[in-house]
Amino acid sequence: MNELSIVLIRGLVGFFLMLILARMMGKKHITDMTYYEYIVGISIGSIAAELTFGTEVRMSNFIVGMIIWAMLPVIISQIELKSFRFRKLTEGKTTILIQDGKILEKNLKKESLTVDELMIHLRQNNAFKLSEIETAVMEKNGQISVMKKSDAEPLTPKYVGLVVEQEKHPRIVIIDGNVMEKSLTNYGYTKDWLLGEILKQGARDFSDVFLAQIDSMGNVYVDLYNDRLNMPQIKQKLLVAANIKQLQANLVNFSLQTENQNAKEMYQTYAKQMDKLMEEMAVYLKE
Template sequence: MPEWVEVIVRTLASIIVLFGLTKLLGKRQISQLSFFEYITGITIGDLAASISLNIKEAWYLGIISLTVWVLVSLGIEFLQLKSKKARDFIDSKSTVLIKDGKIMEDNLKKERLTNEELMQLLRTKNAFKAAEVEFALIEPNGEINVLLKKEYQPLTPTHLGIKVGPEAEPQTVVLDGKIMDEPLATLGLNRKWVHTELEKLGVSLDNVYLGQVDAYGQFYVDLFDDQIKVPEPQQKATLYADLKKCQADLEMFGLSTDQLEAKTMYEQCSTQLEQVISDVKPLLTR
């Protein structure tokens, strides 16, 4: 067999074996690399390259080495799942960098971080002043997590004592000019609804790069033609305005009638509708 053919065969075989072994290791090998997993990934890649190019050595020896590395990695991951002491020893623990707004200099030295590096990590979390940070720690994978002091945290409905319902994820109903039937069915909608909404916006289906429907049934589109501006959905604003108009009409009817029973009914309805508007306002005005 010519050498160039053997290299191709070895490379294809290495790709297949490497793909299978990395699938066996799981997604954590990619998204949350510990120090040992980082070394393992480099070594496995180097071994796969050696199998492809080193035609003077038996190919199966490289496969055996790859398999051993993967089995050791799986064994260590299994040990980490079963033992906290093993996790702490292999991956180490999280380290506190800032506590009560005070930088822990000794811990910075332990993690071999400079002041500039700490500030850079804080900026990735939108914290530009160390004094505004209540608590910050660095995870075993090198990521920093930050808790701002209460006075510097973004205002949320919880701070205002407002309860809001859960919001469902938006569904992509149009992709690359094609209607996606499964997400539409999830929302209880159909293709006719999509065409109707597109007619309201004055755009054609083949010009829609992305179309999404949010939890309130509002239809958002992004077009291939960036020169065309599409108006934002106004369903929530329209509903809020209609409710306010109905409440105002009930008040007016109550003031304009001389019948005591009708006046009382209009006033009660107006008060009840006002309470409904107050309850749904956070949902319709955000």
């Protein structure tokens, strides 16, 4: 038997031996990973370290070893997709830790989980009171999922039959003082409108803003480079400017939406007057 064949056999034996040992250790030691992902991560790291310092071993043997340990998880994943029994064998199964509000001590012992460790997992799921928990399950990857009792769940609009507008994902509209105009227009707002909003929150111009985000409801979060700009003593002037700028933006929007030509011209005229007013006030607002 040649040397590479020996490496192959040893690699296979080592893999399945470590898989068995990992199963014996329990799920709490492999959080966020499957058993074989856990052992492969450790083993490939060890092989790579040995490759660096073990100069007496052939390079080809190291390469074959790493290929074996890298390919086995891929092969196992494909088999798991086709076989439930094999998946149960390699990944294990979920374990119920709390059922109908009662802690199952035998299952805690089975997973080598102490009460303190259980409480840590429950608190991470925002469940501080055992009396509020209906079910807790340890998943195959070591995570614990919690379902609270119905009367302990937070009240939502759905429970009270309240219809609310469905929100979409928020968008970043200013980065390092640069306006992301595409993101802004996707929500139907103008650059002038955005300027009015950031003025309300203490900025003098777009260049004062490090980051700004807008949600689908039109609420704008603003983070300034110099947070002291948002001090109350300078905010009054900026608020006046913001209101004027927002009024101008609204007039522009009205002119675009109306089909009445007279109304369109009137809105555009007043919008230009607001623009002129802002230019005249600019000197005083900067003081």
